[in-house]
Amino acid sequence: MQPGAAARTRKPLSRKRILAAAVALADDGGVAALSMRKIAAALGVVPMALYKHVANKDELLDGMIDAVVGEIDPPAAGVDWKPAVRGRVLSARRMLLRHPWAPGVIEARMKARSAPTPAVLGYLDSMIGIFRAGGFTLDLVHHAMHIMGSRVLGFSQELFEDSPGGEPDPDALPPEQMAARYPHVTELAMAVAHDAESVVGAGCDDQLEFEFALDLMLDGLERLRRAS
Amino acid sequence: MQPGAAARTRKPLSRKRILAAAVALADDGGVAALSMRKIAAALGVVPMALYKHVANKDELLDGMIDAVVGEIDPPAAGVDWKPAVRGRVLSARRMLLRHPWAPGVIEARMKARSAPTPAVLGYLDSMIGIFRAGGFTLDLVHHAMHIMGSRVLGFSQELFEDSPGGEPDPDALPPEQMAARYPHVTELAMAVAHDAESVVGAGCDDQLEFEFALDLMLDGLERLRRAS
DNA sequence: ACCTGAACACCGTTCAAGT
C-alpha cells in the first residue's frame, strides 16, 4: 500500500462523482476536450473503472445533461404565467452561462436519439404546464413552445459576444478594411461600443439584450392569448 | 499506370472539390462522422493530399461554413424591410435544413475563435443593412439582431421533431407511464398529432411554426420601430 | 467474481524518406 492510496480511495467511485468531474472538465475546456481517459485521470482512476457506472460516453453525456438541467430553478408557485415563464427562462439562461457546452450536447443528443433526456422532458412538461395554467389554449401553447425554442438564424446571440476564452483572431482584418467590407456591422459595433477596445462586441449588455428579446416574445404571446 | 488511375486523376484535387466532398459527407452522417481520412477516401486520394489545400481540420470546417452560408439567397431588392428580412431568414432556414450540421459548426467556431467567418459576417452585415434601410435606429437594430439570433431555451425547436434519421429510442417509456410522468407534454402531443403514430412530434407543421414565430418577432419589431 | 492492462480500430497531424 503506497502513500496516497488511502486518500485516493477514500471516496468510492460513483456515477454522481463521475458526472460531477465530467461537468467540471467540460465547463473549462469545452466538450471537445472531454474524454473518458481525462475524466478517469481527474478522478485518479483507471479509464476502464468508469464503465462500471456509465455504459459508454453517450450515456455519460446524457447524465451530464440531466445533471445541469436539474440545476434550473423549479417554477415559482402562485404567480401569473408571465413572471413564472420569465423566471424559469432566466434561470435556464444562468445555468447555460455556467455550462456553455450544454446546448450543443442537448442538440446532438436530440439529433442522434430523436428524443430528449428525461430531465429535459420534465423541464418542457413543467413549462407547458405554466402556459396551460395561464389560460393558453393547447394550440397557442404549441406555438409558444416553438417560439421559445426557435433560433431564427440557426446561430445564437453569442455571435457578437466577446468571449474571454478564445484568443484574438490571428487573421482579423484591420479596422479600415473591416469598415469597407462590412459597413453595417462596423457602424453598429461602433455605436454599441463607445469604449472601442474591441471593434466587435465590447460594451454590449447581453443580459439586457436577452431580457429585451424575451419580453418581446412574452408580450407577443400575451397579445395572442387575449385575442384567442 | 493501373486501370482507373486516369479516371481518378481526371479532375485535379482542389479546395472547392474538397469542401464539396466534406459538405456532402456531413450532410448525411453528421459532422461527428466527418474525418480527414474519410474525405480523402471519398475523393480517392491519400489523406495527406488534403493538406495542400486546407491548413487543417478547423480551417476545413471554416471553409464548409462559408460554402453553405454562400447558398443563402441575396436580399431582395426594392422591397420593404419586413419582406426583405422575412425572405432572407426563410432562405437561411432552407439552407439549414439541407445542412443541419451547420449551426453547431458555426457556434463551435464562434466559441473557439470568438469571431464569425467572413461569409457569416457578410450575412450579418447585409441583414443589418436591411434594417437600417427600413428606418430602424442603430439602437433598435442592435436589439433586432439579438432577437433574431436569440434562442431562448438554449435548445432549438427540433426538440419535438420526429427526425427520420435516428432510430427509435430503445428505452422509451410506454405511453401510460409517459402520460403519468409528463402530463402536459402528452396532452400537447395528443392534441397536435391526431394521427397518433408516434406520441411525440408527428403531425406538427414545422414550417408553419417557424413562420409563426418569425412573424411574431417581426410584428414586435415593427411596433417598436413605429414607437421610436 | 471483480478489476484492469494490453490491444484494437480509429483519429489529426508531423516528419523524414522517397521520387
Added chain:
DNA sequence: ACCTGAACACCGTTCAAGT
C-alpha cells in the same frame, strides 16, 4: 521541389488475463 508512407500521440471500447 514535390509527394506520401510510416509514425506519433491521441481517442472509445473490447476482451482476455490476472487477482
